[in-house]
Amino acid sequence: MPKTMFDKIWEAHEVSEGLLYVDLHLVHEVTSPQAFDGLRMAGRGVRRPDKTLATADHNVPTDGTMAARLIADELSRVQVETLERNCEEFGIPLYSLGSDRQGIVHVIGPELGATQPGMTIVCGDSHTSTHGAFGALAFGIGTSEVEHVLATQCLVQKRPQTMRIVYSGELGAGVTSKDLILATIGRLGTGGMVGHAVEYAGPAVRSLSMPGRMTVCNMTIEGGGRAGMIAPDETTFEWVRGRSAAPPDFDAALERWRELPTDEGASFDRDVEIDATGVAPMVTWGTNPGMVVEVTDSVPDPAAADSPADRESAERALAYMGLEPGTPMTEVAPERVFIGSCTNSRIEDLREAAAIVDGRRVAGSVRAMVVPGSQQVKAAAEGEGLDEVFRSAGFEWREAGCSMCLGMNPDILAEGERCASTSNRNFEGRQGKGGRTHLVSPKMAAAAAVEGHFVDIRDWT
C-alpha cells in the first residue's frame, strides 16, 4: 500500500504501538531545568547523551555578553548556568554563551547537520516543527516529555492525522516563504491544522531553498499543526552534505533518504490546495498569526466577521493594536523593526533584508535591529560584509539569540510600541507588555524600516 512520508517515518520509529523512538533531542535553558530535577529526584540518568544537543538561546542577551556568569539579569543568569551545570552532570554536549556554535536551537540543529531527513526530532519548544523542512518528523514537547525523552530516548505519542497542502504555481517576485505560510494560516485559521502532521508540497515549495522551507515548517505550529514536513530532495541533500554531523557514509544515507517521499497514490486524511501565484506580501493586523491581510488591503472591519465570537476577538485585537478598521496597511507605521528569530534569522534572510537596505537609511522614526540566528550565521554575514550594510543603514547589529521574538531577554518593546517583526507570534505582550507586533517577511521588515511604514515590496524601488 502506498505510504505517506509521515507514515514511513512514524513506522520506522515505533518501538511498540504508541512508543516512538527519538533520533535527536534538542534542549534549551527554559524548558529543561525541571526535567533535569525530575531525573535527579527519581535517580534516573540520560539514556543517550549522544542523541542530545543543548544550547542557550531564549534568555541570552544579544549585546555581546559572552559568558553565562556575566548575564546581568539574575534569573536569566541562573537559568543559563543551571543548563550548563545540568549538561555537565549528564554528559550532554552544550553550546552555551561564548561558544562559536551557540545560537537559536532551531538554527543550529540544521546548521550542524544534526537535523537530517527521516529522523524523529523533539525539543521543549513549539517551533521544533522547523526541522520538518528536511523531511523529518519534528515537533515540540512539554517539560514532562523532555524528562521522558532524556530518561528513555522515547516518547509516548498518539498518532496524528495527516494533511497535505499542495501549492500550485510559483511565488511572484518579492513574495517569500513567510508570506506563503502567513497566507496559509490566514486561510485555515490558527486552529486549522490541529491534530495533523502537515506535508507541504507542490512546485512553489519545491523551488524554495532550505531556509525558505524552514520558515514554512517553523510556522506550522501557528496553524496548530503537530508537525510540518517537506519531502527531501537534492536541495535538502546538498544542505546536509559536508556539515559536521552529516552521516559519515553519506551515499548510504542518500539511498535511505531517497525512499522517504510520499508514495504516488498515498492518501491523506485531509487535502488542501492553495494557488501560490495569488499570494501577496502579508502583514498581520491582530493578535494571532491568523489575523493577517495582504499589504495592499486595509485593517479589516470586525463588523464583517463570521460570528459574534470572531467579531469580539477582532474588536479586542484592534483595541490592543491601536488600529482603526479601514486603515490601509501601508499607512501603518512601526517604530521598531526586528529582523531575527527561528523563523527568519538565517543567512539567506539577512541577505534578502540587506539587499533592500543597501545604500539606504533607516527612517528617523524607526529603531531597527538585526539579530543573527546563530554565531555561525553572524560570522558568515560578517564575512560577506552584511553587518556593514546594516550598520551603515542605521540598524543595530547584535549577537545570536531568540532576542525580541519573545521578550525573555533585554530586547523588548516598550508599552504601546509598534514593531515590524520577522518572528512568528503577534500574541498580546509577546515582544514586551503592551507591545504591538506585525509579522512580516525580512524584505517587508527591511523596507518598513527604510520608509517608516509598510510598503508593497513588489512595486517599491
Add this chain to the structure above:
Amino acid sequence: MRPLDVIEGGVSVLDRADVDTDQIIPKQFLKRVERTGFGEFLFYDWLRSGEIELEPNPILVAGRNFGCGSSREHAPWALEDFGFEAIVAPSFADIFYVNCTKIGLLPVELDEEHCRAVAAAGEARIDVDDQTVTCAAGVFEFEIEPDVQHRLLHGLDEIGITLESAAAIDAFEAAGRAARGPVTTEL
C-alpha cells in the same frame, strides 16, 4: 502524580477563543527553574488589568483552541497551581492538551453548546472513569485515550511505565534502526 477520579465543584468561565499560553503565563515567569508556585502569575496581565475575573474553582470552561502557541508546560502548571483540576473547552492545542495529561490536569473536550451549558450551570461533576460531565443541564460524554485515562485514574508515572519496556528499547537500538542520526557528543 495523584490519581484523578472525580472532579466536582464550581465552574469558572473564560469565554475567549484562541487563548495562547503567552497569556496563561507570560514569558517573564518562565525564568524560574522550579516547577511550583506559578499560580500567582496565571493570566498575569489580564487579571491585573481587570480585563478578566477568575475564581479558583476546580473547573474552568474556556473557548476553542485553548492553550495555543508556545509549548511551555508552565501554563498547565500555573492553571493547576491556581486551583483548576479540569479544563473544559470545545478544542485544545495539541501540545497543551498533552502537557495537561502529563501532570494530571484533566482536559475535557465538549462541543461548544455543552461547554456553554456547563458554564451556565456554574457547578459540575466530572467522572474520569465514566467519561462524563454532569451538570444541571444534563450528562455529557467526552473522549479520552484509554492509556491516558488509565494513567490518570491511577496516578501513574509515565517514565516508570516506559522504563518497563527497556528491553524493547534495547532491542530497537540493537537492531540498528536507531543507529542513524547524529552522535552529538563528538561534534
